[in-house]
Amino acid sequence: MKFFFRAFFVFIFLLLTFQIITDSFLKPFPRFDLLNTYLEEKKQIIYLGDSVIFSGANNDTDHSSISEMTEKMNNGITIGDYSSPAYNPILYEGIMDYLSRQSYKPEAVILPVNLRSFSPLWKDNPMFQFEKEKFYFTSQIPLLYHFYKPLAVMRAINANTISWDSYYGIPVYYGEKQVGTMKDFDNEKKFASSTEAKIREKYIVSYLFNLKQDDRSLLALERTLDIATHSGIKVYLYITPLDHEKGEDYFGKDFTTQIQKNAKIVCDMVKEKGFQCLDLSSRLPHKNFSTPDYPVEHLDQSGRTYVAEQVTKTFLKRR
Numbered sequence: 001m002k003f004f005f006r007a008f009f010v011f012i013f014l015l016l017t018f019q020i021i022t023d024s025f026l027k028p029f030p031r032f033d034l035l036n037t038y039l040e041e042k043k044q045i046i047y048l049g050d051s052v053i054f055s056g057a058n059n060d061t062d063h064s065s066i067s068e069m070t071e072k073m074n075n076g077i078t079i080g081d082y083s084s085p086a087y088n089p090i091l092y093e094g095i096m097d098y099l100s101r102q103s104y105k106p107e108a109v110i111l112p113v114n115l116r117s118f119s120p121l122w123k124d125n126p127m128f129q130f131e132k133e134k135f136y137f138t139s140q141i142p143l144l145y146h147f148y149k150p151l152a153v154m155r156a157i158n159a160n161t162i163s164w165d166s167y168y169g170i171p172v173y174y175g176e177k178q179v180g181t182m183k184d185f186d187n188e189k190k191f192a193s194s195t196e197a198k199i200r201e202k203y204i205v206s207y208l209f210n211l212k213q214d215d216r217s218l219l220a221l222e223r224t225l226d227i228a229t230h231s232g233i234k235v236y237l238y239i240t241p242l243d244h245e246k247g248e249d250y251f252g253k254d255f256t257t258q259i260q261k262n263a264k265i266v267c268d269m270v271k272e273k274g275f276q277c278l279d280l281s282s283r284l285p286h287k288n289f290s291t292p293d294y295p296v297e298h299l300d301q302s303g304r305t306y307v308a309e310q311v312t313k314t315f316l317k318r319r
Contacts, residue, residue, distance in 0.1 A: 031084065032136050035095070038080030039104050045236075046099070048092055049083035049112040052240050057290035057300035066299075069308035070110070074316050080106075086128040088117040089221040094130075094137035096224045100231035108234035110311060113221065114297060115239060115262055115281060116206045120170045120182055123217050126162045173209045175258070194293035200250045202294045207247065208255070211262040218269065225273040236315035237270055238278035239263050241307065242297045245286040256282055278314045280307060 038046060047053065047067035054065035064072070067081040082095070092111060099105055116122055168183035185205040191198055211218065228235045247255035259281050267277035288303030289296075299307065 031082075031133075035080075035082055035098070038082070039099075039102055039106075041078070041080070042104055043078045043080035044107045045077060045079045045110060046095075046106045046108075047079050047081050047083065047110045048087060048095065049110075049240075050087045050114055050117070051083070051085040052112065052114060052297045052299065053081065053083035055290070055296075055298035056304065057298075060301040062301050062305075064304070066304045066307050066311075067110075069305055070311055070316070073308055073312045077316065079110075086122065086125075087130075088122060088128065089113065089217045089224065090123070091130045091133055091137075093220040093224045093227070094134045096227045096231075096233070098137040099233060100227050105231060105233055108236055108315075109228065110315070111224070111235050111237045112240050113237060113266055115211075115242060115259065115266075116295070116297065118211050118215060118217050118262070119206050119209060120167075120172065121186060121205050124162055124167055124170050124182070125186075126164055126167055129161050131161055172205050174204050175208065175210055179204060191294070196250075199293055199295075203247055203250055203255070206295050207242070207262075208251070208258050209262075210258075211265045213265065213269070218266065221266070222269055222273065225270065225275060229274065235275050236278075236311065237275055238307075238311060238314070239266060239281045240297050241280045241282075241284040241288075241299065241303065243284075243286055243289040243291050243295065244282045246289070246291060246295070276314065278310060280310060283310075 035046075047070070049066070053067055056063055065081060065083070067079055067083065071077065071079040096109065099109070114122075122128055168181060168186070170182045171178045172180045172182060172185050182205075185201055191202070225235060225237075227233075242259065244256045244259055247259070260279075263279045263281045267279055270277040284299070284303050284306060288300055288306070290298045290300050
């Protein structure tokens with residue numbers, strides 16, 4: 001019996017060792033290493049964000065990202081760009097939690113808030129839940145990083161927090177009126193081609209909801225600011241510009257009114273937490289957006305330059 005237990009524990013030890021070595025070699029989450037590299041290099045500022053930060057227009061002569069433009073405008077300030085497609089306030093909470101527990105903490109985090117990230121199209125999309133990233137960022141025991149996949153397979157952790165069935169059943173609102181479910185508004189076959197009616201539907205689901213104070217993304221953003229306060233990290237928060245003129249083509253001034261209403265809810269909460277909130281949501285004209293048929297917030301060279309200038313003027317020149 002003693003031999004059996006010894007053999008069993010040796011087997012488990014070797015299995016765990018093999019998992020750690022294999023996981024370290026394969027580097028299943030290279031962006032985690034990127035953030036650690038920024039901390040090792042003692043970057044003063046971490047610039048979070050989604051694809052708006054680095055996406056541009058075909059006719060740009062300068063393809064620099066917003067973070068690169070910001071760093072160029074502020075000689076002597078080092079900035080680490082940690083943006084990626086579909087990053088959102090729920091993931092920001094995990095990132096801030098991780099930063100707060102490191103021996104070196106950045107002086108500040110630049111935190112763009114995209115109003116579309118509060119829509120079910122983004123917030124509740126199963127592809128944008130970032131379960132692995134959240135697991136890495138919030139694990140208190142570093143050794144656990146190497147066991148995400150086995151734990152997910154054994155269902156010891158929830159690697160699929162939102163199912164497609166539940167996602168497609170989520171109601172879609174135009175203001176307070178329900179106008180369908182996500183199955184009606186996120187249908188690849190239906191939206192493979194664009195018409196004026198389909199584009200209008202995409203603007204509804206992307207922007208024309210009433211943001212509630214108990215929205216889970218807004219609450220995550222609130223907790224993010226609390227973590228930053230307790231850890232002494234400054235937060236430079238702004239609301240991403242969006243193509244309000246194009247929205248007004250479909251909905252008139254009601255579109256901008258709704259956008260400003262949602263932006264105010266975000267900024268009111270941010271100010272209550274003691275941080276400044278820069279609302280750029282309605283600042284740029286249609287010509288600055290590299291918008292295809294369906295709405296995105298990607299900016300051309302001039303638009304990205306404007307955002308970098310406003311971030312510099314509002315936050316970095318007052319450091």
